[in-house]
Each structure stands twice: as C-alpha cells, then as structure tokens.
Amino acid sequence: MKEGFFRPREYHRPNNLQEATWLLSSFGKRAKLIAGGTDLLVNKPPEVECLIDVASLDLNYIRKDGNGITIGAATTLDLIERSPMFSAGPYVVLSEAASNMATPTVRNMATIGGNICNASPAADLSLALMVLDSTVKIYGLDGSRVLPIGAFFEDVNKTALAEDELLVEIHIPMSPAGTGASFLKLRHHQTAIDLAVVNVATRLTCSDDFCEDARIALGAVAKRPIYAEKAKRLLTGKRLDGKLIQEAAEIASKEAKPIDDVRSSARYRRRMIAVLVKRALELSITRCET
Amino acid sequence: MTKRDINICVNGKWYELAVEPYETLLDILRNRLGLTGTKSGCAKGECGACTVNIDGKAILSCLTLAVQVDGKEILTIEGLPKGAELHPLQESFVKHSAVQCGYCTPGMIMNAKALLNHNSNPSEKEVRKTLSSNLCRCTGYERPVKAILDAARIMRGKDER
Ligand SMILES: Cc1cc2nc3c(=O)[nH]c(=O)nc-3n(C[C@H](O)[C@H](O)[C@H](O)COP(=O)(O)OP(=O)(O)OC[C@H]3O[C@@H](n4cnc5c(N)ncnc54)[C@H](O)[C@@H]3O)c2cc1C
Ligand code: FES
Ligand code: FES
Numbered sequence: 001m002k003e004g005f006f007r008p009r010e011y012h013r014p015n016n017l018q019e020a021t022w023l024l025s026s027f028g029k030r031a032k033l034i035a036g037g038t039d040l041l042v043n044k045p046p047e048v049e050c051l052i053d054v055a056s057l058d059l060n061y062i063r064k065d066g067n068g069i070t071i072g073a074a075t076t077l078d079l080i081e082r083s084p085m086f087s088a089g090p091y092v093v094l095s096e097a098a099s100n101m102a103t104p105t106v107r108n109m110a111t112i113g114g115n116i117c118n119a120s121p122a123a124d125l126s127l128a129l130m131v132l133d134s135t136v137k138i139y140g141l142d143g144s145r146v147l148p149i150g151a152f153f154e155d156v157n158k159t160a161l162a163e164d165e166l167l168v169e170i171h172i173p174m175s176p177a178g179t180g181a182s183f184l185k186l187r188h189h190q191t192a193i194d195l196a197v198v199n200v201a202t203r204l205t206c207s208d209d210f211c212e213d214a215r216i217a218l219g220a221v222a223k224r225p226i227y228a229e230k231a232k233r234l235l236t237g238k239r240l241d242g243k244l245i246q247e248a249a250e251i252a253s254k255e256a257k258p259i260d261d262v263r264s265s266a267r268y269r270r271r272m273i274a275v276l277v278k279r280a281l282e283l284s285i286t287r288c289e290t
Numbered sequence: 291m292t293k294r295d296i297n298i299c300v301n302g303k304w305y306e307l308a309v310e311p312y313e314t315l316l317d318i319l320r321n322r323l324g325l326t327g328t329k330s331g332c333a334k335g336e337c338g339a340c341t342v343n344i345d346g347k348a349i350l351s352c353l354t355l356a357v358q359v360d361g362k363e364i365l366t367i368e369g370l371p372k373g374a375e376l377h378p379l380q381e382s383f384v385k386h387s388a389v390q391c392g393y394c395t396p397g398m399i400m401n402a403k404a405l406l407n408h409n410s411n412p413s414e415k416e417v418r419k420t421l422s423s424n425l426c427r428c429t430g431y432e433r434p435v436k437a438i439l440d441a442a443r444i445m446r447g448k449d450e451r
Contacts (some may be wrong), residue, residue, distance in 0.1 A: 011311035011357045042334045042354045051311055053358060081354075103423035105348045105401060192422045193336045198323055266359070281448050 005182045006044030008032075013056040016169065017139045025141055025164035033166055035074050036109040038102070039118040059113070059168065068173040073113025073166070077125075078099060080112060090132065090181035090203055090287070091172065097128040097183040097201065113167045116152065119159045120195070122220040122263075126153065128183050129199035130225060131215040132172045140165035153224035178212075179205040180287025182277045188263055196220050197264040198256075198272050202280040204235070206288040211235045216248075216277060221256035221269055228252035231277070240285060249256050249278035294359040299371030300325070309356040316340045316351040319366060325397045327367035331425065338424035341397035342366050348404035348423070367396035370403070378448070379403060382441035388433035394426040402438045410446050414439060 009288045014020040024031050030049040034040050050081070059072035062083050069085050077098045078084060086095035101124045102110060115125045116136070141164045149170070152160050161167065175181075181203035187194035199219040205212045214235040215229040231252040238244055258269035293308040300323060300340070309318060316333070319325045330338030333352045340352040343365040370377035376384070379399050389395050398421060405412055405420045411419075417438050421431055 006312055008311045011294060011355070034358075037355065037358070038335055039351050041355070051355075051357075055358065072370055102335075103338065103340055104420055105338055106353075108347050109349060109353065183425035192423075 004046050006046055007046065008048050008051045010050040011053065011055045012050065015219070016055060017166070020052060020054070020057060020166055021141050021164050023050070024166065027052075028163050028237060030141060035111040035114040035115070036076065038106050038110040039114055039120075054111075054113070055167070064130040066174075068135065068171055070111055071170045071172070073117075073168055073170070074111050075113075077107035077110050077112065077115075078104070081107065090175045090179045092287075093128045093131060093181035093183045093201055093203065094125065094172075097124040097185075097199075100124060100183065100185050105194075112170065116149070116170075117159055117161065117167055119154060119155075119157050119224065120151050121222060121224055122196045122199065123225070124185060124199055124219070126225045127199055127219050129170060129172070130182075130217040130227065131181055131201040131203040132175070133215070134173075135171045137168045137171065138165050139168045144168065146171075150227060155223050175203070176205050176213075178207055178288050180284040180289075181205060181215075182280045182283040182287065184280045184283075186272050186276060195263065198258070198269050198276060200273065200276040200280050202277065202284045204240075204281065204284040204288055206240065206285065209239050209241075211238055211240050216252055216281075217279075218252065218256050218273060220263075221258040221273060226255070226257075228255045228277070230255055235281075245278055245281050245285075248281065249274045252277040294357050294360075296356060298356075298361070299363045301364070301366060307356070311355065311357055313356045314352055314361055315342070315354040315356050315364070319351060319364075325366050325368050329393055329396060331393065331397075336425065337394070337397075338401060339394055339397040340357055341400045341424070343400055343404050343407075344368045346404060348401045365400070365403070367400060370399070377403075378444045379406075379438065379441045382437040382444065383434070386433050386437040386440065388429060388437040390428040394424055394429075398424045398426070398434055402441070405438075406442055406445065408425045410442060412439070412442060 016056045027050045032048045034051050054074045059074035061072040063070045080098040115123050129149050135146050183201045185199040186197045201217045203215040214232045219225050231248040253270050253274035256273045258266040260266050319328050329339035331337035335353045342351045
C-alpha cells in the first residue's frame, strides 16, 4: 500500500500478556497496541502494519485493597467517572479529570491506559494520576517492572515503554488523612471536544492550617506533564493563607515552559497556569477539611 | 492484505464478513450492509453522527474497527422500528419537530436509546449531558431534549421495549 495511509495488514487478539509481548517484540516498530482507538484511529499512523488489541487481556477493572486502588489499563473512562472509589477523598481528582474529557460517547470507549500511553502533554488523566503519586506496572519480555508515573512520560507522545512492553495497570496508594485534591482544565471554547489550553491538578495534606505535603502537576506547558517542584517546596511546612497560595501559583507559572500553538499562545498559557493553580489549591484546601 | 472473517449481529441478524483490519464499523455498516442510516460527519470522534449501540452502549462506529466487534451485537437506527411502527424515540422526534436536515438525528436517537437502556427516567440535565456527544448544526438542542424526555415518559408507560 501507498505511504500515507493507515493500512495495517494484521490484527491480533493475544490471549495473555506473554503473547502480547511476543507479538510486540516480533513486529517491533511496525506494531501498535489498540485499546479504545480514540487516539489511534484519529491519528491513523501510516507506519502501522500490525494491530494488537488489548481488549482480550482482561485489563478492565478497578480494585481496592489495604494498599490503595488499582486500575487495569483497559478500564474505560465512563467506569472511572462513575466508580464510587473516585467519588470521595483526594481520589475524586481522577473522576473529575475523566468527566472533563471528550464527550460521554468517547468516554464509553476511551481507556485510562490509552490516555497515558498516548503521552499527550495535554492529557487530562496524567495530571490526576501524578498528584496521587501513582505508579504504573509495565510488562515485557523480561517480566514486569514498576515505575512512578512521573518517570513514565518522556516526550511528546513518548513514554518509557520499550518496544516489547505494554502497560498493565496503574496503582494509586492511599493518601494520608486530611488530604484533598482537585483538577481544573481551561478549554478554548469550553466545548466537550476541546483539549486543554492548560490543565492543572493539585493535592494538599493539611493539619489545621499547615500544609504538610503538596503536589502540583501542570499540563500543556511542556513536552510532557510536569510537577511544579518549586511551588510545592514553597508550600510544604507553611501556614496556608491567601498570600502564600498566590505566591505558589506565580512560582508554578514560572516553572511552566509553554509554547505557542493552535490552541493558545505561550504567554496566555503562563498566565492561566497561575489562575488555575490558585483556584485548584483553594479547592484542595476546602476538601482537606472533610 | 489479510482479510479476517468476523461474525457480527446487526439489528438481530447475524452476518459473516471478511474484513480488512483497517475497515471501520461505519464503513461496513454503510458500504457492505447498505445500512446508510448511520452517518459519517467527521470520522474523527467529534460529531456523534455515527453513533450506534454495541451490547446496549453508545459507541462511535467511525472509531471502531470492524475486527474489534467480532461476536458483538450491534443496533443501528434501522433496527429500532418494529415493522412499520416507529420506535417511541423516533415518533417523539417527529412529533416535536426535533429534526431539520436530519443528519445528526440517527446518532442522537441511538445515543438516547443507550441512555434509556440503563436510565428509564433521566433528568433534563442527564439528557443534555448525553446530547453533548452529538453535534447539531440546525435544529439545536431544545426540541431533541423535549423529544427524548417525552419518549422516556411514553416508554415508561408502555414498558415493552
Ligand atoms: C473527540 C475527542 C475528544 C477528546 N478529548 C480529550 C480530552 O479532553 N482530554 C484528553 O486527555 N484526551 C482526549 N481525547 C483523546 C483520547 O480520547 C484519550 O487520550 C483516550 O483516553 C485514549 O484512550 P484509547 O483507549 O482510546 O487509546 P487508543 O487510541 O486505543 O491508544 C492510544 C495510544 O496508547 C497506546 N496504548 C493503548 N493501550 C496501551 C497499553 N495497555 N499499553 C501500552 N500502550 C497502550 C496505543 O498503542 C496508542 O499509541 C479525545 C479524543 C477524541 C476523539
Ligand atoms: S463521524 Fe463518528 S463522531 Fe463524527
Ligand atoms: S438536524 Fe441538521 S444537524 Fe441536526
């Protein structure tokens, strides 16, 4: 077939993870995993010759135990949005991010694994997972390994996955008591299908008015989603008040490295980061108290 | 190219088809089965004109490969009427003049059908949220929302489909 067209010649439904990695390693760069297809079948990369479907791998689950919550890579967003596990505590940040993504019909198809493996710097779930200190479990020819989610994203559309590897599940550890989190997203037209101009997730652990711990994650402002480390250090150990929050928001916006593109200018993005971080922190504080 | 044999049930009838791995369900429905009620508006997930139900759930047929739905049950707008009798959702769209050009209508109705499958008494807000998946450039949303709420009421009364 001609170059420039999406014309995969093969389609496989592996029965288990091992079979999937064998397929991935034997086809190398010519193979692509497919989950909900809501990124892949929009982009239609012409180099793909072999599609490997994750649907038959039984990775559609949300489980809770004493250590935290585990989500299978092929879990669809509509399930995350509705799951009681993400309806309270700091974990709401994930359903908040999921319900702000795409349209309800896209969310019936789109998976959490697809969102993070596509590694768009503007992806919504990445930020929520980052502030929750999530880890990702990866399976490849050499067995499985676990990475902190912050180390999973390397560049635009590039993750730490090797050619033979796939994402199996995401683990969210239990947060300490007194923790609140929130997700905010700014869209150009505020319609359902718009990607973020900028998006932000924050998490705070407070006792009385003191910030014991903080996380701030920023999207659409670098080649990958980033943590605002300086802003986090400013907040940690301090008494929280309006002035400190404002200062943290301004520092976070300086940590952002946005670019001009079709969705926005770098300057606007930087200013909006400060606004969103401030609002997200304020919201997180109100959620700490419960 | 390696075609694959798939078996799919569309509107209650099973079909065995040989398909290319890159053919979408939308392609198959329209071009092979002649079911042109399902529309292609954007072919990239943004407009909802291609919405069908798979195992009772609303799905975009433009972003679903035919090979992915092997063994599944698919319902399209053509599967809604019982013989000459329109489905209550269709009746209601006509009654409320919720159709102008009609291009978005099959997708809206299939989306509403999936909503009513698991929620027979949706609030107006729930209906509006559901319809945020469907882009309409001429009728707008007032009438479709009314039509769906009215159809839901009628269906609760009948309780047969
Ligand atoms: C109209 C529309 C609106 C959208 N709006 C948003 C939005 O607001 N915010 C947002 O973040 N995204 C948005 N998206 C993008 C997309 O829906 C999400 O990124 C979605 O979560 C992708 O999941 P999927 O299962 O469809 O991925 P797929 O398209 O199936 O896969 C995406 C990528 O991940 C890889 N992959 C999938 N599963 C695995 C795995 N288990 N291991 C390794 N690699 C894997 C695939 O090979 C592919 O490269 C939108 C898409 C559309 C069509
Ligand atoms: S044609 Fe499928 S969403 Fe537009
Ligand atoms: S009736 Fe024309 S697009 Fe909706």
